[in-house]
Amino acid sequence: MAVTIQQIAERAGVSRGTVDRALNNRGRINPQVAEKICRLADEMGYVPKRRKKTGPGKQKMKIGVVTQLAKSSFMLEVNRGINKAKEELRERGIEVILKEGVSVDEEEQMRAIEELEAEGIQGLAVMPVECERIRMKLNTLIDEKKIPVVTFNSDIVGTRRVCFVGMDNRKSGRTAAGLMGILTGGTGKILIITGYFSNHVDNQRVDGFIEEIKNAYPQMEIAGVHGSFDETAEVERIVENAMINTTGISGILVVSGGQAGVGMAFEKLKIDRRPYVIIYDQTPKNEKALREDTVDFLIDQNGYVQGYQPPRILAELLAKGIKPEKEFLFTDINIKMKYNL
Numbered sequence: 001m002a003v004t005i006q007q008i009a010e011r012a013g014v015s016r017g018t019v020d021r022a023l024n025n026r027g028r029i030n031p032q033v034a035e036k037i038c039r040l041a042d043e044m045g046y047v048p049k050r051r052k053k054t055g056p057g058k059q060k061m062k063i064g065v066v067t068q069l070a071k072s073s074f075m076l077e078v079n080r081g082i083n084k085a086k087e088e089l090r091e092r093g094i095e096v097i098l099k100e101g102v103s104v105d106e107e108e109q110m111r112a113i114e115e116l117e118a119e120g121i122q123g124l125a126v127m128p129v130e131c132e133r134i135r136m137k138l139n140t141l142i143d144e145k146k147i148p149v150v151t152f153n154s155d156i157v158g159t160r161r162v163c164f165v166g167m168d169n170r171k172s173g174r175t176a177a178g179l180m181g182i183l184t185g186g187t188g189k190i191l192i193i194t195g196y197f198s199n200h201v202d203n204q205r206v207d208g209f210i211e212e213i214k215n216a217y218p219q220m221e222i223a224g225v226h227g228s229f230d231e232t233a234e235v236e237r238i239v240e241n242a243m244i245n246t247t248g249i250s251g252i253l254v255v256s257g258g259q260a261g262v263g264m265a266f267e268k269l270k271i272d273r274r275p276y277v278i279i280y281d282q283t284p285k286n287e288k289a290l291r292e293d294t295v296d297f298l299i300d301q302n303g304y305v306q307g308y309q310p311p312r313i314l315a316e317l318l319a320k321g322i323k324p325e326k327e328f329l330f331t332d333i334n335i336k337m338k339y340n341l
Contacts, residue, residue: 003044003045003046003047004021005019005020005023005046005087005329006047007044007045008037008040008041009123011040011044012036012037012040013036018033018037019037019041021034022034022037022038022075023037023038023041023046023048023311024152028105031302031305031309031331031332032302032305032331032332033328034305035302035304035305035308038056038084038308045258047192048091048204049308053081053199054223056301059189060093060094060095061093061094061095061122061315061318061319062094062095062096062119062120062122063089063094063095063096063097063121063122063123063124063125063311063314063318064095064096064097064113064116064117064119064121064123064124064125064126065096065099065124065125065126065310065311066101066112066113066116066124066125066126066127067082067098067099067100067101067126067127067153068077068101068103068104068109068129068153068154068199069101069103069104069195069230069257070101070102070120071102071256072230072257073281073283073284073285073286074257074280074281074283074303075100075303076218076283076303076309077282077283077302077304078153078304078306078307079098079289079290079307080303080304080307081303081304081305081306081307081308081309082096082098082307082308082311083292083307084304084307084308085269085307085308085309085310085311085312086311087179088312089209089312089315092315092318092319094112094207094230094312094315095135096311097116097119097292098120099113099115099116099147099183099311101127102322103196104129104198104199104260105126105129105198106131106133106198108120108130109126109128109129109134109189110133110134110137110169111139113126113134113137113141114147117141117145117147119263121147122147122318123148123149123314123315124138124141124147124148124149124150124314125149125151125311125314126138126149126150126151126152127151127152127154127308128151128155128156128159128200129151129154129156129198129200130156130198130199130244131176131198133161134156135156135157135158135159135166137325138156138159138161139158139159139160140157142160142161143160146192147258148162148314148317149161149162149164150162150165150310150313150314150317151163151164151165151166151310152164152165152166152306152307152309152310153165153166153182153201153301153306154166154200155200156184156200161311161326162314162317162323163272163324163326163327163329164314164327164328164329165305165306165309165310165313165329165331166201166306166329166330166331167171167301167303167306167330167331168328168330168333169201169204169205169208169332170204170207170208170211171208171333172205172208172280172299172301172333173204173205173206173207173208173209173210173211173212173255174208174209174211174212175208175333176205176208176255176278176299177207177208177209177210177211177213177216177217177298178212178216179278179296179297179335180209180213180217180220180253180276180278181213181216181220182213182219183276183296183309184220184250184251184276185249186216186217186219186220187219187220187248187250188220188221188251188275189220189222189223189246189249189250189251190211190220190221190222190223190249190250190251190252190253191224191226191238191239191242191246191249191251191252191253191275191339192206192210192215192222192223192225192226192252192253192255192257192275193225193226193228193239193253193254193255193256193258193259194206194225194226194227194228194255195227195228195229195230195239195253195257196227196229196230196256197227198339199256202250202256205255205280205295206225206255209253209255210222212246212279222294223246223249224242224244228254228256228257228258228261229258230256230258231257231258231259232257232258232260232261233258233262233263234261235254235259235260235262235265236256236261236262236264236265236268237261237263237265238261239252239262239265239266240265240268240269243265243269243271243275244269249275250276250278251275251276251277251278252274252275252276252277252278253277253278253279254277254278254279256278256280257281257289258282258293259279259285259286259289260285260289260321262277262279262289262294263289263292263294263295264293266294275295275341276296277295277296277297278290278295278296278298278299279297279298279299280298280300280301281298281299281300281303282300282334282336282341286298289341290336290337290338291338291341293338296308297336297337297339298336298337299333299334299335299336300333300334300336301331301333301334302331302332303332306331308336309329309334
């Protein structure tokens with residue numbers, strides 16, 4: 001017997017209208033609630049009644065997606081969302097083409113965008129590199145090619161993109177500062193580790209953290225901001241050197257990848273009492289670090305929603321002319337510790 005929207009609504013504890021909006025990406029719904037409903041629909045075996053096929057002679061709609069840092073563990077959740085959207089849109093005759101970037105590199109990203117343009121995409125979802133060339137390219141696509149653009153995970157100022165889907169990273173940085181202030185009692189030195197200094201997301205998190213430390217915890221001192229290129233070995237080296245050469249480090253903040261290097265450094269140094277540690281993204285390795293008390297908190301940004309929503313938003317815009325209700329579709333800032341994983 002076919003699963004109905006009413007049955008999904010009863011299982012999820014929401015109204016039929018909420019389920020309909022979630023399954024058809026109609027907006028006016030919390031992204032986390034929408035994700036829960038979509039997952040539940042999959043588990044129950046729900047099949048949409050109307051599956052739009054591409055008619056004879058009709059050009060297939062194509063939506064391009066460009067990402068960064070493909071090897072990062074965080075991208076597992078982002079790609080899971082992208083692939084889910086890809087699967088759903090295929091049923092409507094819409095093709096999603098993914099181009100994965102390995103680093104934060106404008107040349108690499110420019111090539112990916114140009115390749116998608118050559119393939120005839122009608123819409124583009126992108127994790128943009130913050131630079132003038134990408135900014136100009138996106139505006140050219142928008143203004144001259146009439147290709148709408150949605151940014152996700154990272155944003156880029158000065159473009160006429162439709163909207164941004166992702167975390168308010170500056171606010172998440174302030175959140176991390178508040179947590180660190182509570183943990184340390186507002187004293188001591190804090191070591192900050194970022195990934196790439198060219199990464200807009202990392203920079204916003206660091207900026208928000210430092211701003212809040214200065215405003216709310218003036219007795220705390222920043223012991224340096226170090227780039228790790230998202231590499232575990234480099235994070236380990238940074239922590240090890242800092243702990244040996246700098247006295248009074250009470251906290252460590254890692255805003256990017258390679259977080260496992262923190263625990264490796266602690267194990268190598270065999271310290272009696274480690275500094276407090278806050279990291280980002282709920283990945284299997286980071287969950288393990290929480291359970292083993294290597295770190296105290298992680299801040300998760302719901303990568304699944306960030307990957308899932310942009311292709312769906314573009315599909316609704318291109319097929320039906322439906323625009324998102326807001327310019328900034330922020331995902332929740334989820335604080336995790338070992339007790340609420």
